[in-house]
Amino acid sequence: MKNSVVVVDDHTLLLQAIGGLVKDFDDFEVQYLCKNGQELLDKLKNPANIPDVVLMDINMPVMNGIETTQILTKEYPQIRVLALSVEESEETILKMLRAGAKGYLMKDTKSSILNEALKQVLSKGYYHTNTVSKLLVNSLHKEDEAIQLKEREKEFLQHACTEMTYKEIADKMFLSPKTIEGYRDSIYEKLNIKNRIGLVLYAIRNGLFTP
Template identity: 75%
Template sequence: MKHKVAVVDDHTLLLEAIGGLVSDFENFEVVCLCKNGQEFLNKLKIPSNIPDVVLMDINMPLLDGIETTAILKEQFPKVKVVALSVEENEKTILKMLRAGAKGYLMKDTKKEILEEALNQVIEKGYYHTNTISKLLIGSLTKDETEVELKEREVAFIKHACTEMTYKEIAEKMFLSPKTIEGYRDSIYEKLHLKNRIGLVLYAIRNGLFEP
């Protein structure tokens, strides 16, 4: 039985090209092609259109990829979203992950990588390319799951996965901003991270945060 895939992209040529690529994959079939998030959500009113995975563009009219992904997370939690975008902006990527995306691919991704990403999202629940990981976090420790974190550090990581600023996290944890900065720097050093997006990815991979 093939897994169902939807493609959402406001560029018609890309939409059809991506749909054609996915149709050639052994384990997948394309159930719908949509030009924006609103059109896609409307299609989901028909049960046969509900996919296992959706390849989601970010910048689209009417309803963009971030908004659509957040709605899917709430209304169709079993549908896994993989962003497929030209956006390399760290804030945009972080927003997409927070909204619930299980993977993030660039549109110049090779065909075999796209197929691998779809398979891994189905099997493991998420997929991040080495390119995106390096772009976001430089390098992770090879044995990251063995790193021991204190209870306060875990609490900080969970708060850091939200939209809260570091000042707001300090208030939430009844600590000074300077202490919070100390937690941040210490955790970055322990986990060999370079920024907040890396922290979010670490949290997702280790079950500390569920997008």
């Protein structure tokens, strides 16, 4: 059974072109297309319209990609959002990831990379290119220096940068999964991030993990 994808983009030709690319992927099918975030949210009121992944543009009328992703993260956490935009600014990328996007791709990305990104977003929970990672690292200011993490939180953070599941991290640290979830939620709140990619980027920026 193929995984369902919804494409959200206000440019009709791009919307159709991206949909056409996804249709050619063996493991994915396009469930439907939307021209803005509000149109997507209206569609999602019907449970039958909830997809596995949303390919989200950023700049759109009525409701933009960042606002829409924030709502999806809160109300439809099972949907994986993958940003697909022409926006290259560090600020925009960071805002989108903090809103809950699981990855960020440029619209000129090769179809093979888009295919791989969709697969990894579903299998690993996130996908980011080296270029986007470097942009995010360069966008960091000294605001992180004021954040204090406990030693066990730092240890958890280092493990979170690997491909280990949270259960495997719990076993590694000889702690219960519930305690690990507590560490994760505490760090999310301290760092003002919403996903695992944020943990990885913070750890790289602060020398806690070397990829």
